[in-house]
Amino acid sequence: MNAVFFFLIVAGILTAAVTGRINTITVDAVTSASQGVKQVFALVGILTFWLGIAKVAEKSGLIKLFTGILQPAVGWLFPSIPKGHPALGAILMNLSANIFGFGSAATPFGLKAMEQLQKLNRSEKASEAMCTFLAINSTSITLIPSTIIAIRINAGSSNPMEIIGTMLFASTISTVVAVSADWVCRTYLKRGKNNVL
Amino acid sequence: MFYDWLIAIGNWSIPLFLLIVFLHASYKKLPIYDTFVEGAREGFTVALRILPYVVGIYAAVGIFRGSGALEFILSPVRPLLELLGIPGEILSLMIVRLLSGPASIGFTAELVDRYGPDSYIGRLASTLDGSTDTVFYILAVYFASANVKNPRYSLPVGLLGALSGYAASVFICRIAF
Numbered sequence: 001m002n003a004v005f006f007f008l009i010v011a012g013i014l015t016a017a018v019t020g021r022i023n024t025i026t027v028d029a030v031t032s033a034s035q036g037v038k039q040v041f042a043l044v045g046i047l048t049f050w051l052g053i054a055k056v057a058e059k060s061g062l063i064k065l066f067t068g069i070l071q072p073a074v075g076w077l078f079p080s081i082p083k084g085h086p087a088l089g090a091i092l093m094n095l096s097a098n099i100f101g102f103g104s105a106a107t108p109f110g111l112k113a114m115e116q117l118q119k120l121n122r123s124e125k126a127s128e129a130m131c132t133f134l135a136i137n138s139t140s141i142t143l144i145p146s147t148i149i150a151i152r153i154n155a156g157s158s159n160p161m162e163i164i165g166t167m168l169f170a171s172t173i174s175t176v177v178a179v180s181a182d183w184v185c186r187t188y189l190k191r192g193k194n195n196v197l
Numbered sequence: 198m199f200y201d202w203l204i205a206i207g208n209w210s211i212p213l214f215l216l217i218v219f220l221h222a223s224y225k226k227l228p229i230y231d232t233f234v235e236g237a238r239e240g241f242t243v244a245l246r247i248l249p250y251v252v253g254i255y256a257a258v259g260i261f262r263g264s265g266a267l268e269f270i271l272s273p274v275r276p277l278l279e280l281l282g283i284p285g286e287i288l289s290l291m292i293v294r295l296l297s298g299p300a301s302i303g304f305t306a307e308l309v310d311r312y313g314p315d316s317y318i319g320r321l322a323s324t325l326d327g328s329t330d331t332v333f334y335i336l337a338v339y340f341a342s343a344n345v346k347n348p349r350y351s352l353p354v355g356l357l358g359a360l361s362g363y364a365a366s367v368f369i370c371r372i373a374f
Contacts, residue, residue, distance in 0.1 A: 004293060004300075008257035016264035024263050032259025036252035039306045040244055048240025053218055055236020056229055060222040100214065103298070110335075114343040124346040131351040134339060138332045139358035144211055145327035151306045152323060157314030163323040165206045166369045170328035173365035178358025185350040 039151070046150035054102035063100075067092040077136070077179065080120070080129045087116035091133055098137070101144040110137060128186050135182040139174040142167070250299030251306070258289075258307055282371050284318050290325060291363055295332045295356070302326070321370045329362040 016022045057063050070092050081088050090113035097106035113133060121127035145167060152160035222229050261267050271278075271285035278285055286308060294301040305326040312318040332355035340348055 004296065005253060005257055008261040011266045011270075012257070012260035012262075012264040015266035015269060016260075019265045021264055025260055028259040028263035029256045033252050033256040035259075035307075035310070036255030036303060037248065039255070039303070039310070040248045040251050043247075044241060044244045047243050048237045051240045051243065052233035052235075052237030053215065056222050056227065056232045057218050058236075059232050060218070060225045060227045062218060062221045065221075110339060111342045114339050114345075118343040118345065121343075121345075124344070126340065126345050126347060126349045126351060130340075130343070130345065131349060131354065134336060134351050135354050135358060137339070138330050138335045138355040139362060140330055142327055144214060145323075146211075147302060148305065148323050148327045149211075151302075151309050152314040152319075155306075155309045155314040155319070157319075159208075160314065161208050161211070162374075163320055163327065164210055165202070166320070166324045166366070166373050167327040168206065169369045170324055170362050170365035174329060174358045174362030177361035178354055181354045181357050182350075185354060189350055 039154075042154040043147060043150050046146050050101065050146045051105075054097070054100070054105045057100065057102075058105065063093060063096045066096045066099075070096060074136075077132050078129045080127065081117075082120075085116070085120070087113055087120060087129070090116055095136065095140065098140040099143050101142050101146045103147075131186065132179070132182050135178040136175060139171070139178040141171045141175050247299040247302065250297065251303035254293070254300045254303030255307060258304065282367050284321070286312075286318055287321055287325065290322055294326060294329055295334075295359060297334060298331050301331070317370065317374060320374050321366060324370055325363060325366040328366055329359050332356060332359050 013022075013025060016025050067089070071088070074092060074095065075088060078088060078091070090109050094106050094109035094113055097103075097109055114130065117127060117130050117133065121130065143164075145164065148163065148167075149160050152163070219229065222232070267286075267289075271288070274288070275285045278288060290301060290304045290308065293304050305322045308322040309319045314320070314323070332352070336348055336352060336355060340346075
């Protein structure tokens with residue numbers, strides 16, 4: 001991200017110097033920056049509301065309940081995790097929180113899952129279960145993209161929710177592709193023999 | 198028909214989810230409002246945390262676009278991208294999406310603001326941002342937290358997933374909207 005940021009600004013200033021638009025750069029920077037602030041403040045409402053709902057869903061045990069529903073669908077993807085091991089529980093909590101768009105509630109579960117997986121792994125090489133978990137996590141299916149909906153509402157969309165369906169479609173495809181690719185890699189690229197697991 | 202279904206899912210998902218959360222919480226006799234407030238308290242903190250990311254991106258994109266550099270870079274690849282149904286402006290979002298969540302929210306918001314939420318670009322940006330995740334960031338943070346130094350094949354797998362998500366976003370947005 002540092003390189004991208006550097007590139008956008010330096011390339012912008014250099015181009016402006018060449019094209020004779022150097023006088024507009026400062027105005028562009030200032031007006032854009034304050035638009036950014038406006039955008040964030042417009043999101044405060046939904047962030048606050050959704051984190052409140054996330055807490056209710058977590059405390060009432062709804063996320064945990066959903067975890068139980070998810071278990072048979074996800075469990076078979078992790079043949080290397082012993083039955084009843086806490087790693088699978090943490091993975092499921094992470095995926096459940098992601099599915100409902102509780103992004104900041106999902107990360108702690110995700111890190112917990114990695115910690116548990118590392119206890120099974122005990123190597124500096126990623127385990128198969130870790131790779132599978134990250135394949136699902138990094139293409140995670142989101143049912144309710146609350147932030148994007150808020151952005152669309154704030155921008156005056158006539159139907160802010162219409163992108164949920166298309167998003168679900170694209171998200172499902174990317175997860176299926178990543179999980180399949182992970183399965184292929186797992187099957188055909190066996191880990192080095194010097195590693196015991 | 199398929200499109201109507203997608204829209205219906207979109208309209209129903211949030212109200213239905215909220216209903217389930219509240220019914221379940223009251224069945225469990227949870228003090229709903231107090232619990233809500235407890236979680237909601239973090240909302241402003243989260244907003245403040247993403248503020249510098251979003252402002253940085255807005256300013257950088259503002260300079261890059263205003264100077265004409267965006268146009269200059271996009272003009273050679275634009276015909277190829279447009280052949281695939283990808284507006285040039287989306288390309289930068291695709292790259293940033295892999296790196297940083299707050300930054301890509303900034304990009305998406307900027308595109309939605311500029312082109313309108315109900316434009317093709319606005320809808321595609323929303324779909325794309327919502328359906329993919331920060332592959333580089335997740336791998337870096339998660340592996341670092343577990344002290345794993347060799348990620349093996351997980352990066353190419355994640356990138357392939359993201360790429361297929363991009364392709365699927367473009368495909369479905371062209372059909373549905």
